Amino acid sequence: MANLRLENVTKRFGPITAVKALNLEIRDGEFFSILGPPGAGKTTTLRLIVGLEKPDEGTVYIDGEPANEIHPGKRDIAMVFQNLALYPDKTVFDNMAYPLRERKLPKDEIERLVQATAKSLYIDHLLKRKPAKLSGGERQRVAIGRAMVRKPKAYLLDEPLANLDALLRLEMRVELKRLQGELGQTLVYVTHDQVEAMSMADRIAVLNKGVLQQCDTPEAVYNFPANRFVATTIGSPPTNFVTADVRPHGDNLLLAHSVFALAVEGGRHPARAALESAAAGQALPEKVLIGFRPEDVRVSTSQANGCNVPAQVSVVEPLGGETVVDLRMGGDLVKAVVPPTQRLEERRHVWLNFDPERVHLFDARTGQRVYTTGQGEPFACLEAVH
Amino acid sequence: MYQTRPWQKVLRYFTIIIVSIMFFFPTYWMITMSFKPKGEWNSAAGTIYWVPQNPTLDNYKTVLTEYRGQFFRANQSSALPSIRSSIVVSIGGTLFALLIGTLAAYGISRHSTDTGDLPWYIAVGRLGLLVLVMLPFIVLWARLGILATWYGILTFTIIGIVADQIIGRVLGKYYKGAVGSLSFSILQLRMFPPMAILIPVMIMWSTFRLIDTWYGLVIVYGVVTFPFVVWLMKSFFDDIPKELDEAAVVDGSSNWRAFFKVVLPLAKGGLASTALFVFILNWSDFLVALLLTSRNWGTIPVFLNKLVSSEIGAQHGPKAALGLLAVIPPVVFGLLIQQYLVRGLTFGAIKK
Known part of the structure; x- marks a missing residue:
């Protein structure tokens, strides 16, 4: 069991800063996921934890002990590489026995441990084969087995499912979650696939360009994204953003888009305070980004109660279980997820009806989230102000 | 697939045979000659013995x-x-x-x-610079009379290595792209014709x-x-x-x-x-x-x-x-x- 902590860790490769002043704490026994696009510094973060890279600044702590100077082999952390890195000239047995042999365990003990681990991963019939003769899923299991066999404090997995086919990926996802539950060990899981992160992790750290964007539970990351980047990365299709002007309107504030407006009613509305504090120096920002998820939008052919925004259907993508609709709303393109039973033709004029409880406001310049209606008071909705 | 005409086939085999003879005849000649008695490999009359007449060891x-x-x-x-x-x-x-x-x-x-390919003009230029830099040292070492002593050779070698690395650094500052570093210096060793380094090596070795x-x-x-x-x-x-x-x-x-x-x-x-x-x-x-x-x-x-x-x-x-x-x-x-x-x-x- 291990508690892993990165304190102010920076890593540069020449002119590129791969990881920038990263603070991260991975708790004991946690299924922790690091999510980000390619080049976000995810793999570098793993390599820093296991010790294959030395931080230029900051400290990596393992169980509270500074570990910067500890050799990777002495950290008692196992890592599964993205390309698996199985030793091609060694059999599955020798691959899995390698870490035990390096620890000078007695022969019968090695035999016993490898057999037991192989059994728990359903690869005990493959022990005499070489990696080249295995399928993708089997290799995956061997790599995990090589990590498991020495019972490390923590596991680091670098995109372990990235190169498997879709069906196998689903299977291994469940398998991994089961394994982690049984082992009860700290597991750090790097992925660029938000579905994997959301479905498996206890907590998710979202990285972009080496900078930590948000680190929280999957629900919190989904419901309260820290900024525009997180809101776009988490959830599929990504969150819709439209720009609105901020206009004082008597006691109220109007967040005016070309085809609709949200009204922040009253001088004591928490959104007003949030907007004011976001616009450092000025009283109020001129523009604000309104974000809402495609899942939170209903599309109807007639006006309903609440906020009705006129829009035109642009593209319809039926996915079977749901249908994604691209809509033209004023000058913006937004997406909505509708039930598959709803029939919508392209170019049809419809009404968008979004959940007033689930609207986010983002700073137009920095992209930081400033306010979410779910947290405080909702907005009133005005239609078609020009 | 295109058709091969008969005469093309003939030409192909003809070429193969000619080239084979060029390669294998010397080998054949060496093998047979090693078994020929003195009179056959050194025939006075100028007779050519294609096959050893009296094979011998x-x-x-x-x-x-x-x-x-x-x-x-x-x-x-x-x-x-x-x-x-x-x-x-x-x-x-x-x-x-x-x-x-x-x-x-x-x-x-x-x-x-140091990855990336080295353009030839950088490679040659770097080598030329090194020779230019080292020339005065040769003269100086000769004047000091230490050119053929072990410490003279040692100091000269060390100065050469340091100079090469400095040249690499300086080049790297003004030329964006590969200028070669350690791995280049190693390859550079191959650019000297063996004859060029053998005479100095002879002096060193005798020292x-x-x-x-x-x-x-x-x-x-x-x-x-x-x-x-x-x-x-x-x-x-x-x-x-x-x-x-x-x-x-x-x-x-x-x-x-x-x-x-x-x-x-x-x-x-x-x-x-x-x-x-x-x-x-x-x-x-x-x-x-x-x-x-x-x-x-x-x-x-x-x-x-x-x-x-x-x-x-x-x-x-x-x-x-x-x-x-x-x-x-x-x-x-x-x-x-x-x-x-x-x-x-x-x-x-x-x-x-």
């Missing part, structure tokens, strides 16, 4: 035994010492080059940031008392073939994903053990072919051995050159016999490692 006896001439004392010794010498210095030089070259290649493959010793030759062979080892082995190591050694390190190996237990076994095919290549280079060297040996450690090529008698001139028969014997070791070596020469390492470890 005399030539082999001549080169393998001591021969006392009628008028001079022991004017010809046996080739056995030179065969021993060739074996010792070739194997020694090969092992020496492999030892330092393989380690250097691994280091460069894993840690060098260090390394002339006509087996270790003196081993050092030269090792150093001269070292760049080949580095560049060949680097390409083999580059083919082995660095995640493999990293996995070994994470699994608890030291960096050295990761290299010896994981990386080197995967590169053994490359190591074998590099060893063969370097061995053949050393085995067939004439120039270095000629200049750096005298009585005791002359190699087979040097001995071949000496196979001249005062009675009949060049002794073609014994030369052919010794030449044929000299072919055996590389061929045997090649056959022994044949299975490793195939680069069919299945890299099943890595999912692509």
Whole structure:
């Protein structure tokens, strides 16, 4: 069991800063996921934890002990590489026995441990084969087995499912979650696939360009994204953003888009305070980004109660279980997820009806989230102000 | 597929036959000549014997035994010492080059940031700059009278290495792109024609008392073939994903053990072919051995050159016999490692 902590860790490769002043704490026994696009510094973060890279600044702590100077082999952390890195000239047995042999365990003990681990991963019939003769899923299991066999404090997995086919990926996802539950060990899981992160992790750290964007539970990351980047990365299709002007309107504030407006009613509305504090120096920002998820939008052919925004259907993508609709709303393109039973033709004029409880406001310049209606008071909705 | 006309076929086979004759006739001639008696390889009448008329092993006896001439004392010794010498210095030089070259290649493959191809004008320019910078030192060292002393040579060498690195840095500042670094300096060693460095090496070796010793030759062979080892082995190591050694390190190996237990076994095919290549280079060297040996450690090529008698001139028969014997070791070596020469390492470890 291990508690892993990165304190102010920076890593540069020449002119590129791969990881920038990263603070991260991975708790004991946690299924922790690091999510980000390619080049976000995810793999570098793993390599820093296991010790294959030395931080230029900051400290990596393992169980509270500074570990910067500890050799990777002495950290008692196992890592599964993205390309698996199985030793091609060694059999599955020798691959899995390698870490035990390096620890000078007695022969019968090695035999016993490898057999037991192989059994728990359903690869005990493959022990005499070489990696080249295995399928993708089997290799995956061997790599995990090589990590498991020495019972490390923590596991680091670098995109372990990235190169498997879709069906196998689903299977291994469940398998991994089961394994982690049984082992009860700290597991750090790097992925660029938000579905994997959301479905498996206890907590998710979202990285972009080496900078930590948000680190929280999957629900919190989904419901309260820290900024525009997180809101776009988490959830599929990504969150819709439209720009609105901020206009004082008597006691109220109007967040005016070309085809609709949200009204922040009253001088004591928490959104007003949030907007004011976001616009450092000025009283109020001129523009604000309104974000809402495609899942939170209903599309109807007639006006309903609440906020009705006129829009035109642009593209319809039926996915079977749901249908994604691209809509033209004023000058913006937004997406909505509708039930598959709803029939919508392209170019049809419809009404968008979004959940007033689930609207986010983002700073137009920095992209930081400033306010979410779910947290405080909702907005009133005005239609078609020009 | 396109059609091959009959005359094209004829032309193709004709070419193949001509080229084959060009390549194989000398071999045939050497083999047959080694079995010809003196009268046939040195026929007075100018008759050409295409096939030995009276096959004999005399030539082999001549080169393998001591021969006392009628008028001079022991004017010809046996080739056995030179065969021993060739074996010792070739194997020694090969092992020496492999030892330092393989380690250097691994280091460069894993840690060098100097990638990218070097344009020829940068390579030549850099070398030219180095020569220019070093010229005044030669003059100065000569004036000081230390050009041929061990400390003179040592300081000159160190200044040369430092100057080369400084030139690299300075070039790197003004030229965006590859200017070469350590790995380039190693390759640069190959740009000198051997003749250009041999005379200084001769002076150095006589200063260090390394002339006509087996270790003196081993050092030269090792150093001269070292760049080949580095560049060949680097390409083999580059083919082995660095995640493999990293996995070994994470699994608890030291960096050295990761290299010896994981990386080197995967590169053994490359190591074998590099060893063969370097061995053949050393085995067939004439120039270095000629200049750096005298009585005791002359190699087979040097001995071949000496196979001249005062009675009949060049002794073609014994030369052919010794030449044929000299072919055996590389061929045997090649056959022994044949299975490793195939680069069919299945890299099943890595999912692509």
